[in-house]
Amino acid sequence: MTSAALKNTRLVVALLAAGAMGGASVSALNALHGSAVAAPTSAAVATTGSVASTPVALPDFSRITERHGPAVVNISVTGTTKVSSGSPLAQGDGDDDDDALAGDPFFEFFRRFQQGQGRQGRGGQQEVPTRGQGSGFIVSSDGIILTNAHVVRDAREVTVKLTDRREFRAKVLGADPRTDVAVLRIAASNLPVVTLGKTSELKVGEWVLAIGSPFGFENTVTAGVVSAKGRSLPDDSTVPFIQTDVAINPGNSGGPLFNARGEVVGINSQIYSRSGGYQGVSFAIPIDIAARIQKQIVANGKVEHARLGVAVQEVNQTFADSFKLDKPEGALVSTVEKGSPAEKAGLQSGDVVRKVNGQPIVSSGDLAALIGLAAPGDTVKLDVWRQGSAKEITARLASADEKSAQAAGKKDSPSQGKLGLALRPLQPDERQEAGLDSGLVVQQASGPAALAGVQAGDVLIAINGTPVRNVEQVRSVVAKADKSVALLIQRGDSKIFVPVNLG
Known part of the structure; x- marks a missing residue:
């Protein structure tokens, strides 16, 4: 064989291998879903020393769409929202373009479409008419629909449009911002419904399908694979x-995510984007969670979440070495609330929670997710690492609503109300690692401090030039301050003064 012929042969093999890559990567998935497997052909190419892959058929997305598409609905929302007169929302161009800004890459799909100038409100605010679109899906033939809570937030009128072009005024039975799930009802019967699957049976790499109304284009179908499960996002969820x-794009929000068997396994909710549009990273709420929220809303009109009563932080390699953990996983307990279920169960600051009811805690967000999705009154078994040995602790969870009511009944402390910082003392090993004699760790930053750039994990060394040793000292200084305070912050090996305008 000539060198040219050999070169052409290698090119053909490379092209065939590249073309067969998609089919080979989904063979196991299609077998799981009962997809038809194509018979091997004589044209299959095998390289020396390797076994040829068996070509397989992709899931039949057209059948899923034909069968379950009629249960997917388009949701139109009208309402008003109050914004400052200088906000871009108050300065819309009057058409249907999206004038909202996505400051956070985890922005909501429900975007504000501006109409007119609005009415001037008190305090330099305007009441601006808004409208938006989203998606949803019918879970009960008598008109129960699931969607995202942010789709119907601030809504005065919600209209549901079916694939047969019928339109209904919808009633919002309830919405849970914490999980971003809302339940609607329309006055109709004998409606097509979706089949609900189990998120626990969903596998990474499995084919999934979305149906929704991106940018208002109704009944749009897109497909892909599951990239990961159990993602904790940097928000309050x-x-x-x-x-x-x-x-997934604006308008898909609230729509169903199907597996290859045509079962709904999630509600499309968020995307990660630096451009404001789809960039390959989308997030869906597990249907197991949504179904539980639906049951509570239909039965009681509200949702109750559980509370353990701890503040936690990530376990990095340094903490793992200090606490003699085999790997940097778990949730490090930094604070235990007085009177909380955690305190009653015996949890202590410095404990590392590694499992909840047998489910591993890899990152600190896993603990919040598992506890937040339990019910008040549930008993949980915690596997804890304390001072080099394992312990098992049982806690009976309280209601998160009780904590919210207590917080609402108390006057904001100066350090958190005006400054916006949740602080705790440095542990001895942390002081040694940071090379400090004193200081307070920032557990959470909000309000003026967050606007000034202070972040969770920073160490507050001094306030107005005076070294800080306890939270009460910070409260005292902030209470006496008029307009601003100067914070000396250490972040990593760097120290910087941060001016904070208290307003």
Whole structure:
């Protein structure tokens, strides 16, 4: 064989191998879903020393769409929202373009479409008419629909449009911002419904399908695979999200995520984007969670979440070495609330929670997700690492609503109310690692401090030039301050003064 012929042969093999890659990567998945496996052909190419892959058929997305698509609905929302007169939302261009800004890459799909100038409100605010679109799906033939809570937030009127072009005024039975799940009802009967699957049976790499109304284009179908499970996002949510690479855009929010058997396994909720559009990273709420929220809302009109009563932080390699852990996993307990279920169960600051009811805790967010999705009154078994040995602790969870009511009944402390910082003392090993004699760790930053750039994990060394040794000292200084304070912050090996305008 000539060198040219050999070169051409290698090129053909490379092209065939590249073309067969997609089929080979899904063979196991299709076998799981009962997809038809194509018979090997004589044209299959095998390289020397390797076994030829058996070509397989992809899931039949058209059948899923034909069978379950009629149960997917388009949701239109109208309402008003109050914004400052200088906000971009108050300065819309008057058309249907999206004038909202996505400051956070985990932005919500429910975007504000501006109409007119609005009415001037008190304090330099305007009441701006808003409208938006989202998706949803029918879970009961008598008109129960699931969607995202953010789709119907601030809604005065919700309209549901079916695939047969019928339209209904919908009633919002309830919404749970914590999980971003809402339940609607329309006055109709004998409606097509979806089949619910189990998120626990979903596998990474499995084919999934989304149906929704991106940018208002109704009944749009997109497909991809499950990229990961149990994702904790940097927001207030306690949901262990399903990550996919399914194309999701504004308007898909609230729509169903199907597996290859045509079962709904999630509600499409968020994307990660630096451009404001789809970039290959989408997140869905597990349907197991959504179904539980639906039952509570239909039965009681509200949702109750559980509370353990601890503040936790990540276990990095340094902490793992210090606590003699075999790997940097778990949730390090930094604070135990007085009177909380955690205190009653015997949890202590410095404990590392490694499992909840046998489920591993890899990152600190896993603990919040598992506890937040339990019910008040549930008993949980915690596997804890304390001072070099394992312990088992049982805690009876309380209601998160009780904590919220207690907090609402108390006057904000100066350090958190005006400054916006939740602080705790440095542990001895942390002082040694940071090379400090004193200081307070920032557990959470909000309000003025967050706007100034202070972050969780920073160490507050001094306030207005005076070294800080306890939280009460910070409260005292902030209470006496008029307009601003100067914070000396250490972040890593760097120290910087941060001016904070108290307003």
